[in-house]
Amino acid sequence: MSSDLAAPTAALEAQLLLDTFRGIDLGVVWLDEQARIVLANDFFAGWARTDAAALAGRPLAALVDDLTPDHWQTIRHAADTRVPPRLTMRGSDGRPHVLEVRARAVIEGGRELTALLLIPIADRIEAEAIDGLQREVLESIALGRPLRSVLDLLCRRVESLAPEVACSVLLVEKNGTVTPIAGPSLPPAYVDALHGAPIGPRAGSCGTAAWRREAVEVTDIATDPLWADYRDLLHILPMAACWSTPIIAGNGEVVATFALYYRTPGAAPPFHRRMVEACVPLCRVALQHEANRTEIERLAYFDPLTGLPNRRLFTDRARQTLQMAVRVQAPGALLLFDIDRFKTTNDSLGHSAGDEVLRETALRLQAETGENATVARLGGDEFAAMLPRCSPVEAMHAAERLRLALAAPLRIAGMQIEVSTSIGIALFPQDGVELERLVKNAEMAMYEVKRGGRGASRFFTTTMNDVVAQRMQMESALRQVLAAGGLALHYQPKMYLDGSGCAGVEALVRWNDPQLGSVPPDRFIALAEECGLIGAIDAWVLETACAQLAAWQRDGVPVPNMSVNVSPLRFHSDDVPAQVQRLLSLHGLKPSALMLEVTERVMLSDDERTRVDLRTLHEMGVRLSVDDFGTGYSSLGYLKRLPVSELKLDKSFVADLEQEASDRALADAVIGIGQALGLQVVAEGVETPGQREWLARAGCLVAQGYLFTRALPAAELVAWLERERSGWLPRRLTAVPVGHAGGGALAA
Numbered sequence: 001m002s003s004d005l006a007a008p009t010a011a012l013e014a015q016l017l018l019d020t021f022r023g024i025d026l027g028v029v030w031l032d033e034q035a036r037i038v039l040a041n042d043f044f045a046g047w048a049r050t051d052a053a054a055l056a057g058r059p060l061a062a063l064v065d066d067l068t069p070d071h072w073q074t075i076r077h078a079a080d081t082r083v084p085p086r087l088t089m090r091g092s093d094g095r096p097h098v099l100e101v102r103a104r105a106v107i108e109g110g111r112e113l114t115a116l117l118l119i120p121i122a123d124r125i126e127a128e129a130i131d132g133l134q135r136e137v138l139e140s141i142a143l144g145r146p147l148r149s150v151l152d153l154l155c156r157r158v159e160s161l162a163p164e165v166a167c168s169v170l171l172v173e174k175n176g177t178v179t180p181i182a183g184p185s186l187p188p189a190y191v192d193a194l195h196g197a198p199i200g201p202r203a204g205s206c207g208t209a210a211w212r213r214e215a216v217e218v219t220d221i222a223t224d225p226l227w228a229d230y231r232d233l234l235h236i237l238p239m240a241a242c243w244s245t246p247i248i249a250g251n252g253e254v255v256a257t258f259a260l261y262y263r264t265p266g267a268a269p270p271f272h273r274r275m276v277e278a279c280v281p282l283c284r285v286a287l288q289h290e291a292n293r294t295e296i297e298r299l300a301y302f303d304p305l306t307g308l309p310n311r312r313l314f315t316d317r318a319r320q321t322l323q324m325a326v327r328v329q330a331p332g333a334l335l336l337f338d339i340d341r342f343k344t345t346n347d348s349l350g351h352s353a354g355d356e357v358l359r360e361t362a363l364r365l366q367a368e369t370g371e372n373a374t375v376a377r378l379g380g381d382e383f384a385a386m387l388p389r390c391s392p393v394e395a396m397h398a399a400e401r402l403r404l405a406l407a408a409p410l411r412i413a414g415m416q417i418e419v420s421t422s423i424g425i426a427l428f429p430q431d432g433v434e435l436e437r438l439v440k441n442a443e444m445a446m447y448e449v450k451r452g453g454r455g456a457s458r459f460f461t462t463t464m465n466d467v468v469a470q471r472m473q474m475e476s477a478l479r480q481v482l483a484a485g486g487l488a489l490h491y492q493p494k495m496y497l498d499g500s501g502c503a504g505v506e507a508l509v510r511w512n513d514p515q516l517g518s519v520p521p522d523r524f525i526a527l528a529e530e531c532g533l534i535g536a537i538d539a540w541v542l543e544t545a546c547a548q549l550a551a552w553q554r555d556g557v558p559v560p561n562m563s564v565n566v567s568p569l570r571f572h573s574d575d576v577p578a579q580v581q582r583l584l585s586l587h588g589l590k591p592s593a594l595m596l597e598v599t600e601r602v603m604l605s606d607d608e609r610t611r612v613d614l615r616t617l618h619e620m621g622v623r624l625s626v627d628d629f630g631t632g633y634s635s636l637g638y639l640k641r642l643p644v645s646e647l648k649l650d651k652s653f654v655a656d657l658e659q660e661a662s663d664r665a666l667a668d669a670v671i672g673i674g675q676a677l678g679l680q681v682v683a684e685g686v687e688t689p690g691q692r693e694w695l696a697r698a699g700c701l702v703a704q705g706y707l708f709t710r711a712l713p714a715a716e717l718v719a720w721l722e723r724e725r726s727g728w729l730p731r732r733l734t735a736v737p738v739g740h741a742g743g744g745a746l747a748a
């Protein structure tokens with residue numbers, strides 16, 4: 001610290017302080033006990049529009065708005081108060097200046113003076129006001145108030161802070177027009193006139209601001225060329241100036257304008273500019289919030305692929321339709337649509353083609369149903385249409401019209417494809433007035449269409465209900481019998497037609513139910529396929545048949561080979577080769593002792609996994625037989641490609657062999673194909689000696705049928721074989737094909 005500075009004299013100190021206070025940008029004034037001015041600095045004098053010297057002796061109350069005797073006492077004793085008192089002085093423009101007061105008592109010449117430091121706080125007050133506005137609007141957004149009321153609140157708060165303005169917000173639509181959303185103090189007729197007005201280079205303040213993407217401040221509407229096209233609105237708009245700012249969203253789009261209108265011409269004061277700086281981001285947040293909310297709603301209620309209402313929205317609307325239908329007693333219909341073989345389209349043409357089919361289906365359904373209908377995508381390839389005020393006949397016509405519209409060819413990925421649809425119709429009120437029941441009934445009708453061959457429409461009938469009830473009863477009984485191990489296997493021998501004995505047996509599942517009696521496999525196998533039980537049934541059959549064959553081989557029963565049916569569906573879901581491998585090892589069976597009977601459907605499957613499984617089984621040495629050969633498919637190409645060992649000539653060709661030349665021709669052809677390819681042909685359903693003779697003559701080596709015996713339980717089959725065995729002729733050396741592509745092998 002320097003020590004050569006002399007301590008200031010009292011006079012110097014007073015002079016320095018006075019000079020400092022004179023030059024400071026704060027009002028400083030010394031007052032006597034009656035609040036008369038003793039001394040004031042130039043800054044204060046400037047507020048009072050006079051010289052500092054001219055102020056001496058004047059009462060402060062004459063210069064400020066709000067100095068009452070009580071307030072003066074508060075000010076004098078407010079040195080340590082947390083909230084400083086305030087005074088208001090009028091500026092030269094007549095505007096009030098709010099001053100924060102700091103008071104200090106000073107003794108001068110034995111009398112007590114009060115020194116006041118007067119700090120202008122208009123900026124702080126304005127900032128506080130803008131903060132309050134922001135808080136209130138943000139809270140309103142956070143509380144999820146509708147966009148219109150949020151923006152209305154914003155305008156009203158601005159107008160309360162700046163009573164000389166009217167505030168508005170216009171939405172800018174994607175088509176380049178505006179839609180007023182808030183303007184609480186503007187004349188309604190003017191607001192109405194703005195609806196749909198285009199934005200443009202000379203479109204008033206707002207339309208031009210949106211067009212230019214920048215703020216446009218028109219200080220005199222009556223003369224500014226930007227307002228030329230809108231001047232005829234001035235008779236309903238008591239405004240003279242308008243300053244508009246575009247609201248630009250995060251993606252760069254102008255989504256709205258925020259405007260302040262003035263009753264007198266002129267530019268906006270600084271406070272208004274600060275307010276606009278705060279309001280523009282608030283508008284952006286409110287609009288973004290609204291856009292988010294709309295998007296969330298869209299995702300929750302609409303299917304993103306087709307834009308149709310989803311199941312949730314459909315449920316809601318359909319219930320309302322049903323309530324209304326009950327109230328006004330007007331009938332209607334629910335139509336359920338399911339695209340036929342959509343999975344195949346998806347698998348063969350790819351998922352984007354599948355998506356295109358769904359989108360096109362949605363478009364056609366919407367185009368063909370009236371405005372009153374609710375069309376929805378319920379999921380996957382399932383659509384629904386709720387048709388109010390519609391008679392049964394009208395429902396039938398609508399369903400047919402829609403079916404034809406959906407069947408019209410469509411071009412996807414350069415290809416023309418045709419889509420067929422199955423439609424189930426349930427009517428209200430007769431088929432139900434609760435949505436769940438109605439949907440269930442329409443579904444039943446739709447499944448009936450599927451069962452009947454697809455590509456049609458069908459009304460629900462109560463008899464369907466009975467059929468469904470029966471099916472459900474049977475399904476539950478099947479589950480129980482499977483879990484309780486109540487199924488049984490019977491075995492039907494395949495006999496050499498030269499009389500030399502048994503070529504093998506076929507295992508056939510049997511269900512004898514305590515309540516339902518003997519249920520034929522034709523009925524429960526199809527049901528098991530539909531309800532997903534077939535895998536478990538076939539796995540059990542395979543396991544039981546392998547165990548039985550091993551037991552017979554141990555006991556010397558002359559059964560060289562076991563045939564087991566495998567449902568096409570099993571190849572999709574189970575690892576058949578792995579199960580076969582495990583069973584062969586477990587029971588010590590040769591793979592060639594097992595024959596798996598599969599349908600032509602399996603052979604023709606596009607499914608890669610099925611093909612791999614068939615090859616794997618063949619490579620393991622297990623033989624494959626084509627069941628019901630010739631009944632379904634025309635393509636025989638698979639016989640060359642796939643590892644088949646046996647063809648089973650379907651019993652429908654055998655039944656009328658003796659009467660029908662065409663059946664004989666077909667049987668001949670199948671036997672010929674087998675011989676040509678070196679495959680064993682087994683004739684099924686041989687019931688008469690005549691059929692047996694004909695088949696033997698035609699070159700068929702093996703047959704199966706009631707002529708020999710029905711399928712028998714294991715013990716009965718053993719007894720049957722015992723009885724028959726004595727009559728068997730010695731085996732001649734016959735060319736019995738045992739595999740594909742290897743030609744016939746000599747079997748003894």
Ligand SMILES: Nc1nc2c(ncn2[C@@H]2O[C@H](COP(=O)(O)O[C@H]3[C@@H](O)[C@H](n4cnc5c(=O)[nH]c(N)nc54)O[C@@H]3COP(=O)(O)O)[C@@H](O)[C@H]2O)c(=O)[nH]1
Nearest residue numbers: 508509521522525541565566567627628685686687705706
């Ligand atoms: N996936 C599985 N399918 C199986 C299983 N067990 C049987 N099935 C299939 O069910 C269908 C009906 O079988 P079923 O009622 O057992 O009828 C078989 C024979 O009993 C019958 N048959 C035999 N000989 C004659 C005859 O002389 N006349 C006549 N009218 N019918 C006769 O034919 C059926 C044998 O069919 P196939 O399998 O085609 O050789 C049937 O499709 C079975 O495949 C199983 O465990 N799993």
